[in-house]
Amino acid sequence: MNEPLIQVGILQKQQQIKFALLTAYKLQGRLFPPGDYSVELSSGKICFQEELYDEITFESDHLHTDSFQLNDVIIGVNFHWERKEDQRFLGGLKFIVEDNGITAIDIVSLEDYLTSVISSEMSATSSHALLEAHAVISRSWLLAQLYKNKHIDRQNDTYQTAFITATEIVRWYDREDHKNFDVCADDHCQRYQGITKQSTKLVEEVVKKTHGEVLMYGDDICDARFSKCCGGVMEAFENVWENVPHPYLQAKPDNAIEGYSAPDLTVEEEAEKWIRSSPDAFCNTTDANVLRQVLNDYDQETADFYRWKIVYSQEELSSLIRQRSGIDFGEILDLIPLERGASGRIIRLKIIGTERVMTIGKELEIRRTLSKSHLYSSAFVVDTEDENEEGIPQTFTLTGAGWGHGVGLCQIGAAMMAEKGYDYKAILHHYFPNAETGVKY
Template sequence: MRVGLAFWSLLCWSLLVPSAQATELVRVLLFQDVQRVDVSAGEGMTVRLSSGDERAFETPLIVTSLADGIAVNGERFQTEGVTVRGRQDLRVEVEGQIEAQRPDRPIERAAVFLRPLSQGATASPGPSPVLQATEPTGTMVVSGSLHVLRRGQGLMVINAVDLEEYVKGVVPSEVSSSWHQEALKVQAVAARTYAVYQQMMNAGRDYHLVSSIQDQVYRGRHGVDPRVQQAVEDTRGIVVTHLNAPILAAFSSTAAGQTEDAVNVWSKDLPYLKGVECPFDTNSPYYQWRTSFKVVELETNLRQKGMAVGSIANVSPLSYSRAGRVAMVRILHSNGELILRGEDLRRVVGYAVIPSTQFELEAVGSELVLSGYGAGHAVGLCQWGAKELAELGYHFPAILQYYFPGTELKDARLLESVSPSTP
């Protein structure tokens, strides 16, 4: 990566004029399968039913699911959903299952944050003590409006929010707001691009994105400070494009040497998601790790996923990707042989237990011990690599175009009639 690239990208960037605030709203699934939703605001709120009727209510507002409709502050309505608006930000609390999930997508999609591991430590699931953004909570403060829909046996809570406000809620949930300002701009553009891509791909659904790591972690107003706001404002409306269309702007924590080809992770052969060298993230707390899990736990997890395995005798890497990650794993068991993708092994055992597929494996008694590098799928942007490049003086356009080769930065308003860049 040459200094000339950074200078040229910055020069080209200076010719672009950021767009006015996007008028399109992003629909973000916050919570699902809940029985009760409490909403409060500084002043009164209005509630619109799916029929179009609108009523004024005092704060707080309690929405509950009924067999034949929805109740608002105890008043029953035969409706499939309500839209809640306030003059100020809305505070929403829920009871019941709270984690937003896509049924059609594995847990790890855009980003993953894991507990930092020191050499010799054992991995354990849980939120990162640094970023604290792996799991949604039952309380959130958001701008925009709330759609509360009756789906199945519970309620689905969706935040309809301005794109730029959404990006402000993503940036501090994905990286620390104390990072270099150019790194925050990188994250802002990546988050915006990913949102616009999903907005186009899911236009006909109830929601475009979920608020968990299946898409991007979004926690509303939480963590939005002046540095985050400035990074979003400085990049307002700008997205990463390929062939004049928004890209699938994948990102993960730590690539540890080289990013990965998307085709090896998601079977998507995208020209802008090809692996590049990434020697910039050695300061990441996730750069090197050691983890272990019991063989019997692997057997149980495989069976729970519908794979008929007997007693496991041996687990070993079968093949490697161009970037040196475990592509396929062979599992020999009493009923035969099972071949798994490396990413599927992570999914079965747990993404927090196996941080990445860049590992060596050995059997120690009844346990499998993995020694490895990096965290996440390593496709696209490396967040810790971007942090280091920003500290070295590179500007956000150069960083993004390095990790997404063959792309351009453009104003999102010019892409409204263009389909996302897919295979």
């Protein structure tokens, strides 16, 4: 198998996109020199230099060195630190029409993509073992998605990511909605910012050293997931996405205490005690040197992640849920966990309002409904206070654990393992039990 080319969606569904070719590119055999350019939507087509196209591809003769810049790329989509920045990328540049807008796609080699992902997801000055582990899992995840896409295409209309009834909405969010490219460039897939952020010789060395190396389970490439902070216990894949157990993505405490087993966090009483406490775990750290390896500048705007707290007034919460879900529950009476996963993350949450009662899931649907961006995680307990004369609470306090879905590698925990001297294979074995490393190309 040769090294694949990856199509990465950078800017999606825009009316106009301004860009710069930093080296010469070809379009339909015609050479375009370095300079500033733009495309805009016109009559459902792409207008470029007064010509209309269904699709445009600026082809690169030197895939690893030719580069371009896209202006006003949105990063941190729907997160609290969402912003725009100009970004530079290696490879070819493709524009397509998508849902009455223009989408910009980077055509890049998989290993160049990985060099950027590792530098974008965390500090390019992180420890060697952490970067090696991340190179292997990022490569594995991406190849697993490419194979999964082919499988989904063969299924035609049988693949589902939501089940909706009159009283329950269960959705999970993976990357299957990217039908016109392989992956997006934001946290929804893997954070990818091209060559905007300077990489280091260490990152380049790590990618080269692990070239083609992936995690395998039997003959299959592992769907190697990761999140910022598991909160003390890793979550099982099937509790976050489709109901297909992965033997290498199962519940496990994030520590190395001999003989330790976490309490059964699917039991409400145990989950509540766990979330309100601060158990020992690799990711339970305030070591600034370790955190700087994983948290980029804008991620460091999040001060609490292992345990956190957020307070809503009745007006704030009812308005937020109405805006985010599109459902008017009236005043909120209670938020009741109906089912929790192995890490204490809520899989199904009953929202009881004066006008409506509805159950929602899975974890990201819950996080999106209860926050203007994304709640840190769905591992939380709820305290209500200040009931009015009608017995309706006026204050809701959510006390939670972890940051992200908690499946697979815990980035902060892995950084701490590296700090303690574990090598990258030990880190991978801890977070992906039953998986083995192998070389795919």
